[in-house]
Amino acid sequence: MSENSPNDPPDGASPAVITRDLTKVFDAGDSEVRALDSVNVGFTRGRFAAIMGPSGSGKSTLMHCLAGLDSATSGSVRVGETEITGLGDKELTLLRRQRIGFIFQSFNLLPVLTARQNILLPAQIAGREVDQERFDHIVDVVGLRDRLDHTPAKLSGGQQQRVAVARALLSSPDVTFADEPTGNLDSRSGAEVLDFLRDSAREMGQTIVMVTHDPVAAAYADRVVFLRDGRLVDELYEPSAESVLDRIGKLEV
Numbered sequence: 628m629s630e631n632s633p634n635d636p637p638d639g640a641s642p643a644v645i646t647r648d649l650t651k652v653f654d655a656g657d658s659e660v661r662a663l664d665s666v667n668v669g670f671t672r673g674r675f676a677a678i679m680g681p682s683g684s685g686k687s688t689l690m691h692c693l694a695g696l697d698s699a700t701s702g703s704v705r706v707g708e709t710e711i712t713g714l715g716d717k718e719l720t721l722l723r724r725q726r727i728g729f730i731f732q733s734f735n736l737l738p739v740l741t742a743r744q745n746i747l748l749p750a751q752i753a754g755r756e757v758d759q760e761r762f763d764h765i766v767d768v769v770g771l772r773d774r775l776d777h778t779p780a781k782l783s784g785g786q787q788q789r790v791a792v793a794r795a796l797l798s799s800p801d802v803t804f805a806d807e808p809t810g811n812l813d814s815r816s817g818a819e820v821l822d823f824l825r826d827s828a829r830e831m832g833q834t835i836v837m838v839t840h841d842p843v844a845a846a847y848a849d850r851v852v853f854l855r856d857g858r859l860v861d862e863l864y865e866p867s868a869e870s871v872l873d874r875i876g877k878l879e880v
């Protein structure tokens with residue numbers, strides 16, 4: 628599919644991550660599972676996108692391939708200008724560390740470290756200097772200023788996830804992947820985290836790609852792409868929870 632495919636951004640902005648005929652086949656004993664089947668999709672810089680689809684449709688596999696956590700069987704993935712298909716383990720580790728942010732359902736914070744230390748840890752591991760202004764800005768935007776010296780056990784679920792979001796965004800990654808980021812949160816905390824993800828795209832130019840089952844969460848995104856049986860089957864710009872639900876209903880018939 629050309630770069631001007633219908634799955635590309637409508638405004639011609641260059642994608643932060645793009646796939647070409649991305650296919651992933653898992654060997655499941657005496658059969659094969661085609662988890663991704665020639666997926667062509669691009670995610671625009673500075674936008675917040677959601678990936679949805681029924682259970683087993685390939686959402687996690689797509690995210691793992693986009694983030695260099697899993698390799699393609701065929702086809703390719705490009706992050707910025709870097710073709711990641713065919714990179715070795717060491718190069719992929721560096722790419723993930725330097726250019727990709729991750730936010731998981733389970734927060735993945737280190738319990739012995741304070742919020743501040745958790746936020747700063749990836750930069751420390753990568754030997755990267757921290758931009759103090761950006762740190763202050765992010766901490767203020769996520770509302771963690773007075774919680775920085777607390778360990779995760781002393782923070783609410785929503786606060787812990789905001790630490791994880793701040794940690795992911797501190798290094799201005801090319802793209803941040805969020806896997807069910809509100810799955811463990813009550814609806815108010817979830818809304819706070821989603822608001823921040825949306826603001827980080829709108830106000831800080833961050834590129835966010837979120838996998839979710841929740842139409843309300845997906846409605847915070849600028850665009851939703853829908854998978855079914857490993858194929859990209861639909862997409863929706865400026866979604867509302869109702870329009871997402873409606874599309875999902877059509878997917879599942």
Ligand SMILES: Nc1ncnc2c1ncn2[C@@H]1O[C@H](COP(=O)(O)OP(=O)(O)OP(=O)(O)O)[C@@H](O)[C@H]1O
Pocket residue numbers: 653654655660661662680681682683684685686687688689
């Ligand atoms: N490591 C693996 N080995 C074999 N099959 C796999 C493996 N990982 C995923 N699959 C299969 O690939 C297909 C897509 O799985 P994937 O986890 O990407 O779906 P999903 O849309 O994220 O599902 P869910 O919403 O349930 O998390 C499924 O049929 C799944 O069973």
